[in-house]
Amino acid sequence: MLAVVGVFLVIPFFPLIAICIKLDSKGPVFYRCDRVGKDRRLFKMYKFRTMLETAATGGGGSLCAKLDPRVTRFGRFLRRTKINELPQFINIFKGEMSFVGPRPEAPDLAELYPDHAKRIFSVKPGLVGPNQVTSRGRNEEELYPAGVDAARFYVQEILPEKVAIDLKYVDNPSLIKDIKFIVLGVKETLAGAITRRQISHAHPQFQLFLADCILSIASYLLAESICAGSVSTGLRSGIAPTFIPALLLIRGVGLYWVGVYDSLIPFIDYKEMFRVAKGVTIGSIVFASLNLVRNPPGYGGLTAVLDWCFLIQLLSYTRFGLKLAADRGSLKIKIQGGDRVLIFGAGHMGELAYRALLTDKNRHAEVIGFIDDDPQKHGKTLNDARVIGNRHHLEALTRLHNVSEIIVALSRAMPDQVSEILAICRKAGLRCRVFSPMSEFDENFCSGASIRSAELPNLLPIQEIQLKH
Numbered sequence: 001m002l003a004v005v006g007v008f009l010v011i012p013f014f015p016l017i018a019i020c021i022k023l024d025s026k027g028p029v030f031y032r033c034d035r036v037g038k039d040r041r042l043f044k045m046y047k048f049r050t051m052l053e054t055a056a057t058g059g060g061g062s063l064c065a066k067l068d069p070r071v072t073r074f075g076r077f078l079r080r081t082k083i084n085e086l087p088q089f090i091n092i093f094k095g096e097m098s099f100v101g102p103r104p105e106a107p108d109l110a111e112l113y114p115d116h117a118k119r120i121f122s123v124k125p126g127l128v129g130p131n132q133v134t135s136r137g138r139n140e141e142e143l144y145p146a147g148v149d150a151a152r153f154y155v156q157e158i159l160p161e162k163v164a165i166d167l168k169y170v171d172n173p174s175l176i177k178d179i180k181f182i183v184l185g186v187k188e189t190l191a192g193a194i195t196r197r198q199i200s201h202a203h204p205q206f207q208l209f210l211a212d213c214i215l216s217i218a219s220y221l222l223a224e225s226i227c228a229g230s231v232s233t234g235l236r237s238g239i240a241p242t243f244i245p246a247l248l249l250i251r252g253v254g255l256y257w258v259g260v261y262d263s264l265i266p267f268i269d270y271k272e273m274f275r276v277a278k279g280v281t282i283g284s285i286v287f288a289s290l291n292l293v294r295n296p297p298g299y300g301g302l303t304a305v306l307d308w309c310f311l312i313q314l315l316s317y318t319r320f321g322l323k324l325a326a327d328r329g330s331l332k333i334k335i336q337g338g339d340r341v342l343i344f345g346a347g348h349m350g351e352l353a354y355r356a357l358l359t360d361k362n363r364h365a366e367v368i369g370f371i372d373d374d375p376q377k378h379g380k381t382l383n384d385a386r387v388i389g390n391r392h393h394l395e396a397l398t399r400l401h402n403v404s405e406i407i408v409a410l411s412r413a414m415p416d417q418v419s420e421i422l423a424i425c426r427k428a429g430l431r432c433r434v435f436s437p438m439s440e441f442d443e444n445f446c447s448g449a450s451i452r453s454a455e456l457p458n459l460l461p462i463q464e465i466q467l468k469h
Contacts, residue, residue: 036107051071070396099178218314264380280308
């Protein structure tokens with residue numbers, strides 16, 4: 001009965017989530033996976049799909065480690081908020097799961113359980129598990145160090161603690177504990193959606209988001225003051241205090257959806273203005289549509305038009321001001337067609353390598369994205385190409401995106417670092433070339449830069465010299 005109530009509560013959100021999933025990547029809305037249930041019977045567990053459709057045929061196993069390249073952009077949001085688990089109300093209704101219990105395990109991982117721990121499968125798995133009410137268990141994928149063997153780390157580091165907590169729950173059942181776990185599960189879901197680590201890794205984007213909120217309020221008040229005669233008149237009408245929170249929410253969602261917070265600030269180009277205009281337009285249309293039911297309308301006519309114009313200019317000027325402060329150039333053309341290439345190094349050298357591929361008249365290449373070991377750059381964009389992983393994801397990315405070549409573009413690449421990358425490329429069957437650092441001396445760099453094969457001379461460190469005028 002509670003499952004039916006749960007389904008009716010969440011089902012109104014299903015169409016919106018489904019649309020977002022389909023717009024984000026190709027594939028089905030739902031993901032059905034085998035899980036071990038009570039008495040070790042297999043059942044199909046329902047989730048919203050959070051990975052690329054090709055993940056089913058290659059690119060990883062049952063475990064999802066931190067920054068897994070198979071996870072889509074919207075899928076990462078679903079995982080962070082645990083919204084992807086909502087379809088499991090259907091499993092509860094079918095009697096395959098309960099609200100509280102050990103989280104259902106994949107068959108291949110269940111085989112790794114020690115014999116004394118297999119009595120965990122004597123109870124129904126739950127939507128909320130005893131492990132998930134802790135900060136450590138809530139975001140388990142973040143526990144995996146970069147490049148580690150996920151299955152081995154899970155068995156050696158995560159499984160023993162997880163088994164101990166689940167066994168304690170199985171051996172001491174209690175309705176009071178179940179209610180407590182549900183309350184704690186809701187708390188951890190809300191509190192763990194944004195962590196300090198996330199904020200520290202993306203603090204420039206958070207600062208930009210806060211600046212956008214302030215500019216959105218300023219733009220709205222300016223438009224309202226022009227229409228009402230003064231800002232105080234608009235505030236006295238009750239419009240601003242009532243609508244500003246909703247306006248900020250809709251503006252934030254619109255801007256986030258078009259990807260304005262994914263760009264690395266030093267490499268913002270003119271296309272950012274079009275993304276800003278698109279995000280502002282989406283927010284204005286949605287907000288104006290919602291206000292049609294208000295009489296008199298609180299956001300319509302001249303106010304909406306002026307706010308739209310002001311906000312696009314304010315947000316665009318802010319971004320280009322930050323870019324000029326960072327003293328970086330912009331790229332105006334996107335590479336398309338030909339070989340599928342990944343660039344290792346999302347920095348100044350990576351941008352130069354991108355431009356070298358662009359201006360190569362004899363060879364066509366499509367840059368799938370950038371690889372960089374800096375976690376703060378993951379998911380951000382440089383010249384319209386996203387940073388989609390680090391060196392440990394090369395093998396999986398090769399299968400997911402059919403990559404044929406890696407371009408190493410690091411300003412100060414050490415020999416052992418390049419050797420490791422070469423070893424990974426050989427294992428994955430990839431060509432690997434090193435972008436020549438000599439191109440840094442050419443301020444008017446265009447087609448003259450060289451991308452050379454990764455031979456022994458490329459593994460030697462480059463000695464820095466002083467050039468005097």
